[in-house]
Amino acid sequence: xxxxxxxxxxxxxxxxxxxxxxEAVEMLGTGFLVASSRVATTNHVVESAGNNLVVLLPHTKNxxxxxxxxxxxxxxxxASVAEVDPIRDLVILKTRIPxxxxxxxxxxxxxxxxxxxxxxxxxxxxxxxxxxxALTYQKAEIGAKVLIEASGxxxxxxxxxxxxxxGQSGSPxxxxxxxxxxxxxxxxxxxxxSGVIIAGINPRELHQTTHCVSAEYxxxxx
Amino acid sequence: xxxxxxxxxxLEEWLDVLKPYQRSxxxxxxxxxxxxxxxxxxxxxxxxxxxxxxGGVRDSKPFWDRFRIEFTRFVCDDDAYLPDRQALTGEGPxxxxxxxxxxxxxxxxxxxxxxxxxxxxxxxxxxSVAKMGRNAYCAGQECQGPPPDSxxxxxxxxxxxxxxxxA
Numbered sequence: 109x110x111x112x113x114x115x116x117x118x119x120x121x122x123x124x125x126x127x128x129x130x131e132a133v134e135m136l137g138t139g140f141l142v143a144s145s146r147v148a149t150t151n152h153v154v155e156s157a158g159n160n161l162v163v164l165l166p167h168t169k170n171x172x173x174x175x176x177x178x179x180x181x182x183x184x185x186x187a188s189v190a191e192v193d194p195i196r197d198l199v200i201l202k203t204r205i206p207x208x209x210x211x212x213x214x215x216x217x218x219x220x221x222x223x224x225x226x227x228x229x230x231x232x233x234x235x236x237x238x239x240x241x242a243l244t245y246q247k248a249e250i251g252a253k254v255l256i257e258a259s260g261x262x263x264x265x266x267x268x269x270x271x272x273x274x275g276q277s278g279s280p281x282x283x284x285x286x287x288x289x290x291x292x293x294x295x296x297x298x299x300x301x302s303g304v305i306i307a308g309i310n311p312r313e314l315h316q317t318t319h320c321v322s323a324e325y326x327x328x329x330x
Numbered sequence: 331x332x333x334x335x336x337x338x339x340x341l342e343e344w345l346d347v348l349k350p351y352q353r354s355x356x357x358x359x360x361x362x363x364x365x366x367x368x369x370x371x372x373x374x375x376x377x378x379x380x381x382x383x384x385g386g387v388r389d390s391k392p393f394w395d396r397f398r399i400e401f402t403r404f405v406c407d408d409d410a411y412l413p414d415r416q417a418l419t420g421e422g423p424x425x426x427x428x429x430x431x432x433x434x435x436x437x438x439x440x441x442x443x444x445x446x447x448x449x450x451x452x453x454x455x456x457x458s459v460a461k462m463g464r465n466a467y468c469a470g471q472e473c474q475g476p477p478p479d480s481x482x483x484x485x486x487x488x489x490x491x492x493x494x495x496x497a
Contacts, residue, residue, distance in 0.1 A: 152377065156393075156447045189444035195355055197377030199444075259375040261358055299380040310382065319381050328351035 116287055118231040119171055120209045122280060124164040124241060125149050125201070126184070133162060133184060135241065138232040138278040139201060140289070141213055147201040148326050149278030150294060151192055154199055158189035163203055168243060175242050182241070191329040195261050196321050197294060200329045214280070217288030218324035219264050224250050228268060230293060232279030246270055251317065264322040266291050272318040281320045291320035333408055334415060336460040337426050341365070344457040347430050352450045365458050369451035370394045393441075397448060400437040401455055406468035411436055429456065 121141045126133040137153035147163055154161055162184040168175050190202040222228070230246040248270035255262040268281065272293060281291035297317050298310065341360075345353050359368035373393040403410040414436045418424055433452045434445035459467045 150377075156444050157442050158444045159442055190446060191349070191351075192444050192447040193351055193355075194372065194375035194447065195377070256378045256381070258378045259359075259371055260362075261355060294377070295381045297380060298382040319378075325351070328349070 116214050117169075117209070117211055118245075118280070118282070119168050119243060120166050120211075121213065122231045122233075122243060123147060123166065124182075124233050124236050125153055125187075125278060126162050126164060127154075128160040128162050128184070128186075133164065133182060135164070135233070135236040135239065135275070137236065138276055138293075139163060140231070140278070140280040141207055141209065142200070142216060142289075142326060143213065143330055144206045144208070145203045146190065146330060147187065147203060147207070148280075148292065149199055149201065150292065151194055151197045151199045152295075153278050154189060154201070156189065156192055156194070156199070158187075161187045161189070161201065163187050163201065163207070164241070165207075166243075167241065171243065171245055177240060177242060193325060193329060195258050196263050196325045197258075198292065198321065198325055198329065200326070214282065215286075215288040216323045216326050217283060217286070217290045219250075219253055219266050219290055219322040220324070221286075221288075222250055222253075222266070222283055222290050224252060226250055227284055228266075228290060229282040229284055230268070230270070230272075230276070230279050231282070232272075232276040232293065234273040234276045236275035238275070240275075248318075256319070256321075263325065265294070266320045266322070267297075268293075268318045268320055269316050270318055271316050272296065281323075289323045291323050292326070294319045294321055333464060334405060334418065334429070335424060336405075336456055336464060337424065337429070338460050339426060339457070341457055344426060344453050344460075347427050347453055348450055356450050356454065365454040369454040372450050372454075373397055373447070393443065396441045397437065397443070397451060398455075400440050401433065401452065402468070402471045404433055404437060405456075405459055405464065406471055426453075426456070 123139050124135050125137050125139040126135045137149055139147040139149035142148045165183040186204040187201040189199055191200040227247060227249055232244060234244055248268050250266050251269040252267040254265050254267060256265045276293050277295060279293040280289045281293060283290045297319055356368055359371050418432050430449055430452050434448040438445040438448050
């Protein structure tokens with residue numbers, strides 16, 4: 109049972125980001141609408157390369173509807189990379205046509221306005237990199253607010269108390285108190301070498317400390 | 331074919347070409363790095379090395395080397411990028427913004443990277459070229475051909491919305 113869902117209809121705002129291959133779409137991760145014709149996701153999802161990028165348009169209108177995982181049809185919109193912040197691992201994609209939605213596009217907020225222990229909501233496509241397209245809602249709490257260094261520059265991150273999986277990179281992290289987007293899901297904390305990989309899974313990724321970068325960094329990219 | 335004229339300017343004037351989020355990061359880099367080192371650091375950044383990304387296909391391309399080769403060809407090799415250079419020089423004086431935009435676009439298409447990723451590196455290297463002079467800069471560079479594994483430019487697609495199969 110979901111609670112405190114913000115007014116925005118995230119089924120129409122959250123997309124799979126993929127790359128067009130000769131006979132299919134390779135699904136790479138999650139993105140979300142931040143302005144007309146602008147979709148935010150993480151840079152590692154698209155690898156700074158705009159060639160053949162696509163956004164898969166929504167396939168469901170209601171999260172309570174059963175999403176048919178056998179349905180492999182999709183409608184795509186071509187996209188290119190408009191802005192890249194390699195330090196915060198963020199990109200803004202520009203779609204070739206505007207993506208219109210009924211209702212308001214959520215405000216880009218900041219982790220400054222969220223406290224440790226507060227609930228957050230995540231909308232994304234876990235396992236989409238393995239061919240599964242299911243818009244999935246998750247609820248969790250902020251476990252810590254931390255500064256993460258990359259290339260000598262520190263950025264605001266939240267540690268969210270939930271396990272995430274490949275495909276969720278680029279998911280919006282929503283603050284239910286005002287419906288704003290507080291952060292963008294990045295991945296799991298795994299310092300040092302990856303170690304033993306079992307059946308394609310790194311056991312060190314399997315924990316409930318998901319890292320999300322503050323959405324405030326997206327504002328300057330629009 | 332005339333060579334490209336690099337407009338003169340201070341570092342601050344060159345950085346004004348960039349968006350604020352790019353400029354603030356580059357200014358932070360420049361506190362302890364040369365313009366060329368700052369450009370390499372920008373292109374080499376991949377977020378925190380301690381966070382395992384949950385999406386995309388990992389590909390550690392040598393961005394800097396590929397970019398540097400193509401940038402040098404554009405600036406130093408009079409036979410390279412001829413149509414692009416002709417288009418640039420045929421429309422009067424070349425402004426900093428126009429030059430940065432053109433080099434970022436054509437080099438980005440050549441090596442398969444987004445122009446907005448390359449723009450800060452282009453600004454920093456153009457500042458270096460303008461400061462030391464094109465001839466002196468080019469004399470210090472090894473002009474090489476494109477690397478054998480360079481990616482093809484973006485495929486041209488005319489359809490705005492297409493139907494496709496999901497992977």
